[in-house]
Amino acid sequence: MLKLYNTLSREKEEFKPQALEVTIYSCGPTVYNYAHIGNLRTYIFMDILRRTLAFDGYNLKGVMNITDVGHLLSDADDGEDKMVKASREMKKTPEEIAAFYTSVFFKDIKALNIGTPEIIAKATDHIQEMIDYVCGLLEKGFAYETSDAIYFDIGKFEGYGKLSRLNLDDQIAGARVEVNSEKRHPADFALWKKADKNHIMQWASPWGMGYPGWHIECSAMSKKYLGKTLDIHTGGVDHIPVHHENEIAQSEALEGCKTVNYWLHGEFMLVDGGKMSKSLGNTYRIDQLEEKGYPPLAFRYFCLNAHYRKKLNFTFEGLDAAKVSLGRLYALTCKHRGGANKTSAETLKKYSDEFVDAINDDLNIPLALGILWTMFKEPESKELYSLALEFDKILGLSLATAKQPDESAEPEIPENVKAIAEERWSARINKNWAESDRLRNELTQLGYLVIDSKDAYTLKKS
RNA sequence: GGCACCAUAGCCAAGCGGUAAGGCAGAGGCCUGCAAAGCCUUUACCCCCGGUUCAAAUCCGGGUGGUGCCUCCA
Numbered sequence: 203m204l205k206l207y208n209t210l211s212r213e214k215e216e217f218k219p220q221a222l223e224v225t226i227y228s229c230g231p232t233v234y235n236y237a238h239i240g241n242l243r244t245y246i247f248m249d250i251l252r253r254t255l256a257f258d259g260y261n262l263k264g265v266m267n268i269t270d271v272g273h274l275l276s277d278a279d280d281g282e283d284k285m286v287k288a289s290r291e292m293k294k295t296p297e298e299i300a301a302f303y304t305s306v307f308f309k310d311i312k313a314l315n316i317g318t319p320e321i322i323a324k325a326t327d328h329i330q331e332m333i334d335y336v337c338g339l340l341e342k343g344f345a346y347e348t349s350d351a352i353y354f355d356i357g358k359f360e361g362y363g364k365l366s367r368l369n370l371d372d373q374i375a376g377a378r379v380e381v382n383s384e385k386r387h388p389a390d391f392a393l394w395k396k397a398d399k400n401h402i403m404q405w406a407s408p409w410g411m412g413y414p415g416w417h418i419e420c421s422a423m424s425k426k427y428l429g430k431t432l433d434i435h436t437g438g439v440d441h442i443p444v445h446h447e448n449e450i451a452q453s454e455a456l457e458g459c460k461t462v463n464y465w466l467h468g469e470f471m472l473v474d475g476g477k478m479s480k481s482l483g484n485t486y487r488i489d490q491l492e493e494k495g496y497p498p499l500a501f502r503y504f505c506l507n508a509h510y511r512k513k514l515n516f517t518f519e520g521l522d523a524a525k526v527s528l529g530r531l532y533a534l535t536c537k538h539r540g541g542a543n544k545t546s547a548e549t550l551k552k553y554s555d556e557f558v559d560a561i562n563d564d565l566n567i568p569l570a571l572g573i574l575w576t577m578f579k580e581p582e583s584k585e586l587y588s589l590a591l592e593f594d595k596i597l598g599l600s601l602a603t604a605k606q607p608d609e610s611a612e613p614e615i616p617e618n619v620k621a622i623a624e625e626r627w628s629a630r631i632n633k634n635w636a637e638s639d640r641l642r643n644e645l646t647q648l649g650y651l652v653i654d655s656k657d658a659y660t661l662k663k664s
Numbered sequence: 665g666g667c668a669c670c671a672u673a674g675c676c677a678a679g680c681g682g683u684a685a686g687g688c689a690g691a692g693g694c695c696u697g698c699a700a701a702g703c704c705u706u707u708a709c710c711c712c713c714g715g716u717u718c719a720a721a722u723c724c725g726g727g728u729g730g731u732g733c734c735u736c737c738a
Binding site for chain 2: 244274503
């Protein structure tokens with residue numbers, strides 16, 4: 203039985219989907235910049251959730267948005283659109299920018315073994331759906347028009363703030379958002395913004411030329427693909443107070459019913475004990491980690507070692523540990539792949555049950571990983587290898603293609619290095635230890651590690 | 665100021681009432697000419713003070729400390 207922590211109730215709840223096909227909406231990237239490792243942690247969480255559901259026998263219908271318009275820089279509803287800003291700064295069209303960062307995003311998530319949701323929805327492909335949505339809200343009296351936008355009237359929506367449990371009035375007192383005099387309530391948010399003539403992204407609407415607000419896209423697209431009520435909605439914790447609160451308000455106002463059954467949020471990744479964000483400039487990208495010698499999956503492992511609802515402090519010390527651990531896990535995998543022992547059915551069942559219990563307990567991956575390690579200490583057997591591959595359906599660490607460290611050693615050793623190694627070997631055969639050690643140091647200097655065995659040696663790039 | 669969350673070994677991290685998983689690092693040993701790698705062994709009474717209980721890291725109260733949100737952010 204799968205239990206998931208629902209942000210709305212603040213409790214672990216038994217997961218009961220509406221049908222065998224589970225509907226999931228995941229807040230995706232705003233493609234105006236590179237995704238950083240903090241963003242990617244949230245998608246790893248989404249991936250683990252999807253893998254767990256699939257493992258439990260559900261079919262998935264997942265939607266992820268690509269936000270390529272409408273995400274303002276400020277909730278004061280007067281900030282510049284992110285895409286427009288990036289476009290201006292990079293002197294490219296918004297379409298070019300979106301296409302570029304979208305492709306980088308998919309490259310990143312592929313490198314991290316994050317499965318792509320079944321439906322990828324670009325905001326700009328759904329302008330009509332959003333307009334229809336806004337019309338619906340206007341008809342029902344939940345929205346009103348001002349000189350600059352169509353706003354959602356939160357005063358008409360009972361229960362605004364139920365997800366974040368923030369008392370709106372308390373917040374307003376110290377709000378840094380400037381009051382827009384035409385708004386009925388300071389927290390009313392734009393559903394549709396009217397654009398002036400030189401705004402580069404705009405579409406015709408019943409209210410003249412304009413562009414959608416950010417929040418409306420998720421509601422409109424999830425309605426289109428997943429219907430009135432979806433099973434699970436995922437996102438980062440930062441979305442709880444504004445974005446998801448607004449989604450709830452819009453969608454429940456329009457549909458008149460609960461529209462999301464389970465709200466799941468991934469915690470933030472910290473860096474050096476503090477917040478990581480693009481605006482603070484303390485972010486890393488996956489390709490930057492690769493340049494430093496950390497494979498993407500080492501980063502995935504790093505994330506898997508902590509529960510998705512706990513803050514995770516990113517440090518290179520931690521990433522080093524993850525990299526070493528993953529390497530050893532691969533080596534163990536290889537041992538079991540060629541294992542000659544037999545593992546009893548009871549033993550296999552024990553580990554399998556433990557693992558399944560762990561993942562079904564609100565995706566307790568750190569615990570599940572521990573179970574894998576413990577299991578791998580059993581005598582090597584092909585049965586354990588097969589079971590590990592089952593586990594890897596959740597973990598996504600590519601255990602099936604695990605290689606022994608020396609299997610992957612590249613044959614491209616320069617001739618001069620080979621020559622020194624040969625020389626050293628003969629010195630060693632002749633028990634000329636001083637010379638042998640001297641030559642080994644030379645090899646070390648050149649960046650090669652020499653490993654002796656009984657009657658041969660191997661060279662490895664260090 | 666308001667609202668949350670968190671506090672477990674040098675580091676990361678599970679555990680959520682019955683006397684502390686796992687990983688990294690470290691230490692000792694095996695192996696090695698010496699190393700490296702590998703293998704074996706080994707390292708905690710759970711922030712503090714009260715309380716509840718036969719029993720608490722786990723529940724309650726009060727502290728202290730940290731982080732996040734209340735502004736765009738995964």
